Amino acid sequence: MEPEIAKAPIIVVLISGSGSNLQAIIDQVASEEIPAVIGAVISNRPEAKGLERAKKAGIPTATVDHKNFEQRELFDANLIRTIDEYQPDLIVLAGFMRILTPDFVRRYEGKLLNIHPSLLPKYPGLHTHQRAIDAGDLEHGVTTHFVTTDLDSGPNIIQATVPVLPQDTAESLATRVQHQEHVIYPITVKWFVQGRITMSGDTAQLDGVDLPQSGLPLESPNTLH
Numbered sequence: 001m002e003p004e005i006a007k008a009p010i011i012v013v014l015i016s017g018s019g020s021n022l023q024a025i026i027d028q029v030a031s032e033e034i035p036a037v038i039g040a041v042i043s044n045r046p047e048a049k050g051l052e053r054a055k056k057a058g059i060p061t062a063t064v065d066h067k068n069f070e071q072r073e074l075f076d077a078n079l080i081r082t083i084d085e086y087q088p089d090l091i092v093l094a095g096f097m098r099i100l101t102p103d104f105v106r107r108y109e110g111k112l113l114n115i116h117p118s119l120l121p122k123y124p125g126l127h128t129h130q131r132a133i134d135a136g137d138l139e140h141g142v143t144t145h146f147v148t149t150d151l152d153s154g155p156n157i158i159q160a161t162v163p164v165l166p167q168d169t170a171e172s173l174a175t176r177v178q179h180q181e182h183v184i185y186p187i188t189v190k191w192f193v194q195g196r197i198t199m200s201g202d203t204a205q206l207d208g209v210d211l212p213q214s215g216l217p218l219e220s221p222n223t224l225h
């Protein structure tokens with residue numbers, strides 16, 4: 001009998017836009033920092049720049065255009081069919097700007113990750129940078145989390161904090177936050193495919209230990225491996 005060769009975990013990444021987080025993950029899969037393969041990149045927008053990034057890296061792509069579906073349920077059912085063709089171990093939402101139905105979320109619960117540009121539970125939804133500035137917050141940031149049925153919610157995994165400076169605009173703050181996104185999302189994905197992070201009820205665990213509700217704070221990129 002042939003010896004069984006351990007199969008690398010398969011990731012499917014869902015995007016809607018630029019795909020800079022996707023790129024950070026592609027780069028770390030290519031350098032074998034993340035021990036997995038990206039089975040496919042799926043977009044709900046045919047013009048998403050992230051699709052080009054995927055093609056350039058030789059990753060299969062698919063588009064499920066939400067405009068072709070009158071009902072969210074039908075869009076999600078089609079998305080599920082497309083995702084399942086690749087039999088993923090992990091689904092990564094990387095700037096996927098669609099609200100998902102509870103059926104979709106429940107189907108992939110525990111293996112569905114998201115990144116959101118705020119210190120969740122603060123500011124779910126859109127315009128997070130402007131909202132932090134308008135509120136006079138001194139700190140803002142980004143969170144990786146398991147996805148549950150509520151918008152931009154679910155057990156936090158890693159949270160990176162950045163200062164809000166007096167002269168900040170939403171754009172300058174977004175740039176500072178995105179820099180941290182590209183640090184914490186690849187680490188989160190790596191830990192997942194290594195089997196180190198799991199979801200246990202409303203808490204994420206790292207190596208079997210509950211993470212704080214706010215997620216593990218990113219102190220310095222070098223302190224997290």
Ligand code: GAR
Nearest residue numbers: 017018019020021022095115116117
């Ligand atoms: C990122 O800033 C991500 O945090 C945000 O979309 C952007 C996608 O950028 N996600 C959300 O707002 C989810 N609610 P990218 O396409 O360059 O990775």
